[in-house]
Amino acid sequence: MNAKEIRRNLYKVFRKTGIPREVIDEKASLKEDLFMDDVDMTCFLFYLETRFNVEVKNEELPKLNSVGSTINFLQQHCA
Template identity: 45%
Template sequence: METETVTEKSLRRNLYRVLRKTGVNRDNICLTASFYEDLNFDNIDWTIFIHYLERIFNIRINDDELNSFSNVNDTLLYLRGELVFSSN
């Protein structure tokens, strides 16, 4: 159980690190933050975000999956699923 907590904290910390690399202000990062409305993502932000997300988490994200990311929590849920899937 404690390992899950550490993993969850690490996952969230790394996601927030990716958002910071994209230029998002730390104060604006929360699970409910919308990429378009709250974080003001544009095409360049998405490109940078996906680049770092794939690099840091060692995953590949296709366009269909990317369209399901409307807020930070959606991305976190996706990452949980990807990392569980890739560890099996």
């Protein structure tokens, strides 16, 4: 999966989670900028794992703290 496909599919995951499109930015923090709480994160991870067919392990969760870090994670695991 190339970078453009990853970004497009990640955008769809954020939209499914209820994030408004105007606040989705690569520099946006999931908790501070997108206001994702634990329930939102659970839904987000479910959609992320389903759409990208990846497994996010518990030790990798702290690394997914922004849109950019999520893109980096997916580029490493979906290439």
